[in-house]
Amino acid sequence: MRIAVVGGGGREHALLATLAQSPDVERLYAVPGNAGTALVAANVPGVGPTDAAGLAAFVERAGVDLTVIGPEQPLVAGVADEFLDRGLAVFGPTAAAARIEGSKAFAKEVMAAAGVPTARAQTFTDAGEAVAALDGFGPPWVVKADGLAAGKGVTVTDDPAAATVAIQAALVAGVHGEAGERILLEEYLEGPEASLLAVTDGRTVVPLAPARDHKRVGDGDQGPNTGGMGAYSPLRDLSDEQVDELRRAVLEPTVAELARRGVRYQGVLYAGLTLTADGPRVLEFNCRFGDPEAQAILPRMSSDLADLAWSTAEGTLAGSKVAWDPRPCVTVVLASGGYPGSYRKGLEVNGLQAAAARPGVYLFHAGTTMDAAGRVRTTGGRVLAVTALGDDLADARARAYAAAELVRFDGMHYRRDIAAHPGGA
Numbered sequence: 001m002r003i004a005v006v007g008g009g010g011r012e013h014a015l016l017a018t019l020a021q022s023p024d025v026e027r028l029y030a031v032p033g034n035a036g037t038a039l040v041a042a043n044v045p046g047v048g049p050t051d052a053a054g055l056a057a058f059v060e061r062a063g064v065d066l067t068v069i070g071p072e073q074p075l076v077a078g079v080a081d082e083f084l085d086r087g088l089a090v091f092g093p094t095a096a097a098a099r100i101e102g103s104k105a106f107a108k109e110v111m112a113a114a115g116v117p118t119a120r121a122q123t124f125t126d127a128g129e130a131v132a133a134l135d136g137f138g139p140p141w142v143v144k145a146d147g148l149a150a151g152k153g154v155t156v157t158d159d160p161a162a163a164t165v166a167i168q169a170a171l172v173a174g175v176h177g178e179a180g181e182r183i184l185l186e187e188y189l190e191g192p193e194a195s196l197l198a199v200t201d202g203r204t205v206v207p208l209a210p211a212r213d214h215k216r217v218g219d220g221d222q223g224p225n226t227g228g229m230g231a232y233s234p235l236r237d238l239s240d241e242q243v244d245e246l247r248r249a250v251l252e253p254t255v256a257e258l259a260r261r262g263v264r265y266q267g268v269l270y271a272g273l274t275l276t277a278d279g280p281r282v283l284e285f286n287c288r289f290g291d292p293e294a295q296a297i298l299p300r301m302s303s304d305l306a307d308l309a310w311s312t313a314e315g316t317l318a319g320s321k322v323a324w325d326p327r328p329c330v331t332v333v334l335a336s337g338g339y340p341g342s343y344r345k346g347l348e349v350n351g352l353q354a355a356a357a358r359p360g361v362y363l364f365h366a367g368t369t370m371d372a373a374g375r376v377r378t379t380g381g382r383v384l385a386v387t388a389l390g391d392d393l394a395d396a397r398a399r400a401y402a403a404a405e406l407v408r409f410d411g412m413h414y415r416r417d418i419a420a421h422p423g424g425a
Contacts, residue, residue, distance in 0.1 A: 001306060004029040004059055005041070006049050006079070007070030010333075010366035010385040011291035015068060015305070016041045017362065018298040022306035029062060031055060035376045036365025049074045052082035059088055066091060066310055069267075072148060075287050076102035080267075091309045092267040097258060098287040100269070104146050104184050107285045114257035116250050118282040119274075120187040127171040131164050133185055138163065142186040145170055147179030152225055152340060156188070189274035189281050194238050195231075195293045196271045198251050199308060201317040202264035205251045206308075209300055209324050210238045211293040212422070217340055219417045226340040227382055230418030231296040232330045232393065237275060237422075246271070250282060266312055295331040295364045295385040300324050330396040330419045331387040332404050336367070337411020339381035347409045349376040355386065355403040360396070362387040363403075378409055393419055 001024045005012050013036045016028055020040045033043030047054045050073055059067055067083060069075055069092035078095035092098075099106045105123045110116075122137075123146070124130035134141060141163035145153030153176050155166035170180030198207040211233035217223040250271055258265050270286035270293075289297075298305070303323040311317045336343035349368065356363045364387060367380020386404040390396030397419045404414060 001025050001066065001310070002027045002029070002062065002064045003306060003309075004031055004044075004062070004064045004067045005070055006031050006055060006067060006074055008032045008034045008037070008049070009070065009291055010364040010382065011289050011294040012070040013037050013364040013366070014295045014298045014385075015070060015289065017364070018301060018305045019068075019309075022304050024304070025306050029064065031058065034365045034379070035368040035370040036363065038370060050077045050079065052077070052079040055079060056082050056086050056088060059083070060086070065089060066313060068092065068309055070288060072098065072101050072286065072288050075267075076148060089310070089313045091313045093265050093287050094263070096263045097265040100254070100258070100285040101287040102148060104144055104284065105182060108184070110254060110257050111282060114253035116253055116282055117279065119189050121184045123182060123184050124167075125171065125182050127168050130167045130171065130183060130185060134160060134163055137185045137187060140188045142188050143167055143170070144184045144186060145176040145180040146182040146184060147176070149176045149179045150227065153179060154225055189276055189283065191274045191276040192237060193283065194235055194273045194275055194280075195290050196238070196243065196246055196251075196273060197290060197293065197297065198247065198269050199267070199312050199317065200251070200255050200269055201266050201312045201315045202255065202259060203315070204317040204320070205247055205255055205269070206317060206320055206322060207243050207247050207251065208322060209233050209297050210235045210243060211290070211296045213290060213293055214415060214418055217335075217415075219415055224340055226335070228290070228292045228333065229335065229415045230330070230332045231290070231292045232328065232396070232419040232422070233293070233296040233300060234328065235422075242280070246273070246280060250280075254285070266315070292331050292333055292385050295362075295387050296329045299329050299362055299387055299389055300327065325389065327389045327391065328393040328396045329387060329389050330393070330400045331364075331385045332400045332414055332418050333366075333382050334384040334386060334404060334407055334412055334414045336378055336381050336383055337413060343381055344411065345379050347378045347411070349378060349383065349407065349409045351406040351408050352376060355406040358388075358399060358403045358406075360389045360399050361403040383409065383412070393422065
């Protein structure tokens with residue numbers, strides 16, 4: 001089987017590294033890929049991830065059997081639709097299904113119709129009306145851009161002035177572009193967060209191992225939100241029995257409600273949860289593998305990801321099971337100086353071989369490229385995910401941080417408390 005993975009981040013490197021373990025995989029392509037994916041796949045740098053026609057043409061030309069779409073942008077843009085229209089096998093939802101992430105207001109509408117437990121919310125396009133409604137929601141106040149904002153469209157604050165600024169920034173100043181032309185004020189939910197991902201072919205829903213992401217840039221969950229600074233799996237405060245209940249109460253009803261609307265969902269459905277005192281509540285849905293959750297989940301998968309993805313795309317997921325390595329996994333993101341704000345690019349990355357040689361360690365490249373001399377250089381804010389399996393959570397964490405200390409590039413920073421205070425985990 002020939003498989004192409006669309007995207008060039010840490011999630012896509014983790015997907016490719018896991019797919020490479022399948023005995024059925026003959027060749028892998030990364031479109032466009034990065035310096036790390038080049039170790040397990042043929043990089044295809046000339047096609048943009050949202051160029052649906054270009055991607056489909058490449059897949060047809062290369063004889064690719066299955067395409068896995070990694071990021072949300074191409075899914076929301078309808079890349080999967082182009083593939084399905086051409087009769088090409090694709091793992092990833094259509095644009096109509098990807099609205100579950102592309103519009104938070106749409107997701108709330110689907111959850112209400114499906115009876116899925118979530119936070120109370122109200123949608124606004126007028127800044128004055130939104131500011132006037134603040135008293136009904138906080139403190140703390142939660143202000144969300146409706147559309148895709150690269151993980152930076154959410155403000156959570158105890159300060160009403162800051163909430164007002166967030167509203168005006170989105171609806172008046174347009175800092176989030178089209179993504180912020182509509183916003184949500186949302187009830188604040190108290191409790192630890194969890195990420196529960198599942199694969200679905202539109203009928204069968206198979207949950208994956210839960211994980212926990214760390215979104216804030218600084219230790220102790222301080223500073224601005226990022227795309228994710230680290231993650232770990234599994235979670236002791238989300239048991240197998242609770243995961244099964246969430247499948248019945250959250251995941252299956254959502255897939256069924258979309259089907260009722262004539263929308264078949266195929267790919268990953270990701271429920272971002274808050275584990276409140278009154279039970280789990282859905283914070284958001286995503287339409288793809290999480291990043292960096294994928295880097296903490298996929299190294300634990302002991303069943304065949306290629307077979308799972310193929311069954312999902314072909315609609316034959318019924319009866320599928322996923323087996324897991326019982327060892328915990330911790331991933332730590334190494335970021336560029338200044339991230340999630342502006343940062344320098346083109347910095348040489350050293351120490352990769354020494355870090356990768358550590359037992360139980362995986363290095364998943366995100367914002368990297370290889371220069372003409374064969375040196376790895378930075379190209380993004382999140383540069384590398386250092387991941388480790390361990391005998392227990394503390395061991396996995398120690399292995400990940402020991403490897404992270406071996407990597408060096410100018411301005412590099414990372415959180416020192418990933419999985420350090422897991423609560424029930």
